[in-house]
Amino acid sequence: MYWVTPRHLAGDDGALAERIGGTLAGLGWRMWPTSRHTLLYVSPDELRGAEWILAAYPFELGGLPVAWQLSARPDATSVVPAWNAYFTAGVPYEAITDLLVAIDAREAPDLGSGGSETVLNTLSARGWIRDVDRPRTTATDPGFSCNVSLEMLPPLIQDADPRPDLAGWQAWAEPIVSAPYLWCASFSTSVPHELVAAFVASLASPAPVPRRTVPASAEGRLTVVRRS
Numbered sequence: 001m002y003w004v005t006p007r008h009l010a011g012d013d014g015a016l017a018e019r020i021g022g023t024l025a026g027l028g029w030r031m032w033p034t035s036r037h038t039l040l041y042v043s044p045d046e047l048r049g050a051e052w053i054l055a056a057y058p059f060e061l062g063g064l065p066v067a068w069q070l071s072a073r074p075d076a077t078s079v080v081p082a083w084n085a086y087f088t089a090g091v092p093y094e095a096i097t098d099l100l101v102a103i104d105a106r107e108a109p110d111l112g113s114g115g116s117e118t119v120l121n122t123l124s125a126r127g128w129i130r131d132v133d134r135p136r137t138t139a140t141d142p143g144f145s146c147n148v149s150l151e152m153l154p155p156l157i158q159d160a161d162p163r164p165d166l167a168g169w170q171a172w173a174e175p176i177v178s179a180p181y182l183w184c185a186s187f188s189t190s191v192p193h194e195l196v197a198a199f200v201a202s203l204a205s206p207a208p209v210p211r212r213t214v215p216a217s218a219e220g221r222l223t224v225v226r227r228s
Contacts, residue, residue, distance in 0.1 A: 003208040003225045008146040008173050009182065009218040012093050013211045016067055017052050019093040020100070024050055027104045048072050048109050049081070050100065054089065059156045061184035062172055064088035068096065072109035082110035082160045083190035090173075090183030094209055095202040102198035111192065116150055118193040119169060119200055123148060126204035141204065145221060146173045148200050159188035169196045171203070175218040182215055
């Protein structure tokens with residue numbers, strides 16, 4: 001077992017389904033297998049959902065298949081989720097875990113009060129650098145291998161707001177410039193900024209994480225703090 005930093009390049013150790021499934025079970029969320037060979041988890045209040053959809057291969061982000069979809073509804077009668085968030089394989093499972101804990105703890109999962117500065121201030125506090133040209137929308141890690149940015153939504157990202165040309169938070173890791181992405185994440189327009197901040201706070205945490213395997217593309221950029 002290796003304890004490595006930075007977290008955003010550590011990958012998911014090939015255990016993204018198991019780790020997040022364990023977190024959801026610990027939070028008391030119920031799970032059903034679906035006819036599409038996915039695993040659907042629903043919170044006790046039935047307002048929040050998480051689905052492992054990699055087997056269904058619904059669409060891609062940055063050339064990578066989406067693995068997890070998180071969503072929230074304003075009330076039990078709503079058919080359409082207020083917002084959705086999507087994650088490919090390779091996202092450090094600690095960041096999604098901390099996001100799910102924040103989602104589970106919210107009394108109103110579909111509403112937020114903070115603005116975009118909530119996300120950027122969180123990253124700045126972790127030592128990330130605001131983009132010179134877009135300081136109010138984009139931040140990069142000190143190694144320039146991971147970005148978090150408020151961007152136009154990619155295709156197929158669903159949100160309750162039907163207006164076109166909407167923006168949402170996007171995050172991605174690119175250990176080697178012009179090489180394939182290590183992972184990608186996309187938050188639809190209506191995801192509360194506080195929840196995105198919970199994700200990026202964990203993503204940018206300096207605390208080392210345990211891994212048995214590390215992504216080949218990130219090997220030269222990871223520091224092994226200790227072995228066990």
